[in-house]
Amino acid sequence: MQVSITTDHTIWAPEWECADRATIRRQQLARLRETVAYAYAKVPYYRARLDAAGVKPSDIRSLDDIRLIPFTTKQDFHDTYPFGLFAVPPRELVRIHSSSGTTGKPTVVGYTRKDLDTWVELVARMVTQAGVTDRDIAQISFGYGMFTGGFGLHYGLERVGATVVPVSSGNTDRQLMFMVDFQSTALISTPSYAAYLAEQVKNRGLKIGEDIHLKWGLFGAEPWTEGMRARIQTELGVSATDNYGMSELCGPGFSGECEVVKDGMHIAEDLFLWELLDPRTGEPVGEGETGELVATPLWKEALPVLRYRTRDLTTITTQPCRCGRTSARMTRITGRTDDMLIIRGVNVFPTQIEHVLMETEGTSPHYLIVVTREGVLDTLEVWVEVSERMFSERMIKMTELQAQLMKKLHSALGLSVKVKLVEPQTLERSQGKAKRVLDKREMG
Amino acid sequence: MAVTQLSVFLDNTSGRLAEVTRILGEHKVNIRGFSVADTADFGILRLIVNNEEAAVKALRDAKFTVHEGPVILAKVPDVPGGLARALAGFAQRGLNVEYAYAIVRSIIAFGVEDVAAGEKILNEEKIPLLSQQELAEL
Numbered sequence: 199m200q201v202s203i204t205t206d207h208t209i210w211a212p213e214w215e216c217a218d219r220a221t222i223r224r225q226q227l228a229r230l231r232e233t234v235a236y237a238y239a240k241v242p243y244y245r246a247r248l249d250a251a252g253v254k255p256s257d258i259r260s261l262d263d264i265r266l267i268p269f270t271t272k273q274d275f276h277d278t279y280p281f282g283l284f285a286v287p288p289r290e291l292v293r294i295h296s297s298s299g300t301t302g303k304p305t306v307v308g309y310t311r312k313d314l315d316t317w318v319e320l321v322a323r324m325v326t327q328a329g330v331t332d333r334d335i336a337q338i339s340f341g342y343g344m345f346t347g348g349f350g351l352h353y354g355l356e357r358v359g360a361t362v363v364p365v366s367s368g369n370t371d372r373q374l375m376f377m378v379d380f381q382s383t384a385l386i387s388t389p390s391y392a393a394y395l396a397e398q399v400k401n402r403g404l405k406i407g408e409d410i411h412l413k414w415g416l417f418g419a420e421p422w423t424e425g426m427r428a429r430i431q432t433e434l435g436v437s438a439t440d441n442y443g444m445s446e447l448c449g450p451g452f453s454g455e456c457e458v459v460k461d462g463m464h465i466a467e468d469l470f471l472w473e474l475l476d477p478r479t480g481e482p483v484g485e486g487e488t489g490e491l492v493a494t495p496l497w498k499e500a501l502p503v504l505r506y507r508t509r510d511l512t513t514i515t516t517q518p519c520r521c522g523r524t525s526a527r528m529t530r531i532t533g534r535t536d537d538m539l540i541i542r543g544v545n546v547f548p549t550q551i552e553h554v555l556m557e558t559e560g561t562s563p564h565y566l567i568v569v570t571r572e573g574v575l576d577t578l579e580v581w582v583e584v585s586e587r588m589f590s591e592r593m594i595k596m597t598e599l600q601a602q603l604m605k606k607l608h609s610a611l612g613l614s615v616k617v618k619l620v621e622p623q624t625l626e627r628s629q630g631k632a633k634r635v636l637d638k639r640e641m642g
Numbered sequence: 643m644a645v646t647q648l649s650v651f652l653d654n655t656s657g658r659l660a661e662v663t664r665i666l667g668e669h670k671v672n673i674r675g676f677s678v679a680d681t682a683d684f685g686i687l688r689l690i691v692n693n694e695e696a697a698v699k700a701l702r703d704a705k706f707t708v709h710e711g712p713v714i715l716a717k718v719p720d721v722p723g724g725l726a727r728a729l730a731g732f733a734q735r736g737l738n739v740e741y742a743y744a745i746v747r748s749i750i751a752f753g754v755e756d757v758a759a760g761e762k763i764l765n766e767e768k769i770p771l772l773s774q775q776e777l778a779e780l
Contacts, residue, residue, distance in 0.1 A: 584651045584684075589707045591649030591753070592740060593679045593686055600683075619684050621653045623705045 210326040210358070211319070214468040215523045219516065222524070225468050227261050229496035234258050234267065237502040240285035243278055244504065264471065264494065269480075269505045272305060275446065280306040286500050296344045297445040298545040298611070304344070307445045310499040314353070320451030320466050321354020327464060327521070328439040329414045329457035330384050332359025337377060339387035339395075340419070340543070341367040346449025347419050347543065351386045354451070360384065367391070370398055377410060384414040385436065388543040389422035393574035396433035406435035414457070416441060418450060419543035421531050440530060446506050447495055453528055459520045462527025469497050472526065473505070474514050477535040488513050490535050491528065509535045537635060539569060541576045544613045548634045551580055554606045558599075559588055564622070571639045579616045580607060583623070644712035644757045645774045646694045650687040651707040654680055662687060662701065669700040674780055675745020688753070690715070690745050692778050714752045714760050715745070715772035725750065731767040732760065746780060 209215050214222070235255035237244040248254070253266045274283065276299050281288060292311050296304040309317065330336060336355045342348035348366060355362050365376055367387075373395065376382065385392060392415055404410055415436035422440070431438050441454035442463050452470060453463035465472055474489035475482055483489035491508045511533040516526045539546045548567055555565060564583040569576060582603065590596060600617050607615040652658040659678070666673060666689075675690040691697045694710065701708045718724045728750070732739050737760055741753045749772060754760035764771060772780075 584707050586707050586709065589649070589651050589709050591647070591686060591688060591709050591711055593681075596651075596684070596686065597681060619651075621651060621658070621684075621705075622707055 208326055208331065209522065210323040214466070215323065215327075215464065215525055217468070217524060219524060222467050223261060226471050226496060229468075230261065230264060230471055230494065231255065231258050233494065233496050233498075233502055234504065236285065237504055241283060241502065243274070243282055244502070261471065264473070264505065267504050269492065269507050270446075270503050271507050272299065272446070272509075275299065275305040276303060279303045281308070283503070284308060284500055285502055286310060291500055293349075295346045295349070295445055295449065297346070298547060298550065305446060307346070307448075308500045309448075313448070313498055313500050316469065316497050317350065317448050317451055318353045318357050320448065320469065321350055322357040323466060324441055324451055324454035325351070325354050325360070325384075325416060326358055327454055327456040327523070328416045328441070329437055330355065330358060330360050330416070334360045334383045334414065335363060335380055336360040336384040336386060337363040337365055337373070337380070337382040339365060339367055339373060339385065339391055345543075346443070346445045350443070350449040350451065351416070355384075355386075370395065374398060374402065374404070377412070378404065381411040383411055384416065385412050385434070386416045388420050389417040389426055389430065389438075389440075390420060390542060390571075390574055390576055392417055392430050392434065392438070393426060396430055397574055400433060406433075410435060412436045415439070416454075418442060418454075420540040423530075442528070442531070444508060446503060447493055447508075448498070452493065456519060456521040456523060461519065462515060462529055464519065464523050464525040464527055465514075467525050470495055472514065472528075474512070477509075477511075486513060486515065488532060509538065511535065539567070539578075539635065539637065541569060541578050541613060544611065546578065546611055546613065550610055551607060554603070554610050555582065558603060558606060565634070567635045569635070569637045569639055576639060577616065578611075578613060579618055581618045581620045583621070584619050585622065643714075643761055643771050643773055645690065645715050645772065645777050646710050647713040647751065647753070648689040648691065648694060648697055648701070649709040649711065650689065650701060651709075652678075652685045652687050654683055654685050658685075659687065661704075662689075662706065665700050665704050666691065666697055669696050671697045671700065674777065675743060675749070675751055677741065677743035677751075679741065688713075688741070688743070688751075690751055690777065692780070694774075712757045714754065714757060714764065715777060716750055716752060716764050717747075717770040717772065718750045719769070727767055728752075728764060728769055731763045731769075735759075735763055737763060749780075 238248055238255045247268050251268050290310055291308040293309045296306045299305050338351055340347035412434050415438035418441040427438050437457050439455040439457055443450040443452040453465040455463050471494040473492040475492055477490040488511055491510050491512050493506050494504055510531045512528045512531055514526050514528045518524045537548050566581040568579040603617040672692040677688045679686045698708055718728050738755045744750050
């Protein structure tokens, strides 16, 4: 079994990634003041928010003063859909992406040309610390389209000079054909898809080192474990790193692990201000304690976002890393403060499912979301209790109802969903009344 | 003339059909005929009983999803070609039979798209029908 060991690692932006903390903090404060003043001047929604809180941009004199500013949540994106949080008119945007909203409408984000350039730099840092250089052939198995993952990694990898293979998600036969024939050296995907590919490599008798030449695995967009990392590294012969981002902050590029040490994801601190808060009180947690990540991008023209509540739980250390970087490092996401699920890299909120059931049936029946891992792929089932309203003695009507729900959920979530019609009280019997999600995936 | 058929939604798991029959038995409801249509996940149990009101109440109390709807009960002659005559009658007049099943004493329950039209057809074919009252007395 071959596991690559790096001998020459480079740092894409050493002036920031290795800066002393005082320098980083000075930079953060200067940019925070600009960002707050900019959002106040350009986004009426933020101006109203800050006015209501009695805060003027000039009140921000230290980094701690950020706590005067109200939080931004996914609900704010929903309430201002599509462009109400934007600081520039649509014609100044050069790209729009979106991600799942909590109900019918997605979360929309946009970029000016300068924003895209900064985002690409952020991803370039991230892929460099994951080991990728201009000598690599990088196969991107993230979906392209409205999801920020595909395009985000694409342009960052191009910037470092890697040869990009934009194969996108799905079609495993084709993925493996290109991986073998092009001798791809880097795989960019969700960890669950990487685990699935590893299984397929084994099933097809492909040999690591002879047929498969992968060195680097950059895996993100969903939670995974050290156990999965160990398995993927062995089975694909890669050095696997975790990375983190979300469209509300820009997409991938917020943080990523260094290939050399793999002990926490380095946050691009010159461009993002992070806070780690107790989700109930909103007060900062102590060093080494788990809290909700709250992040403020310090560079965005199109869509300034102040204190975004990610709902992701992590811990952060500011101890310098043995790789030479001084940036703060966050651990894997250990949980959520809301009920969002991540399935095959797609964010799913129970409220989205409720919305579809409501639309189809005019009333929300009892339902249960069941997530399972079949082999290495996550599957989503929605169990719907059949009320007398929905019930027909005609089998064709029932199978049609089932098919219609699956189709609507697929289009709402961007993910195939199996719908199972169940007797009333099935869910109460198995789960107790209030529970809406049964996650049977092994994450330990 | 049509009689009431009860349809019950069932999970396709072991013991559900047994549970329905147990409840009906406890409530002294006599099942005179039934059929099950199923998929991998769920089934629809169709029931003809001697006391549909008692049956519906017992099943609803036990939280089953129950639908009441009309079917035609016909005394199809118990001879070769007897059922064929009834079905040919429906076919010739273009009435779609969605399902059919036998209940006690070679009485067949027909679920058709238009119950009144179906009854008229069977009358023309001289196939005797059963009323709710006659069903109760079977």
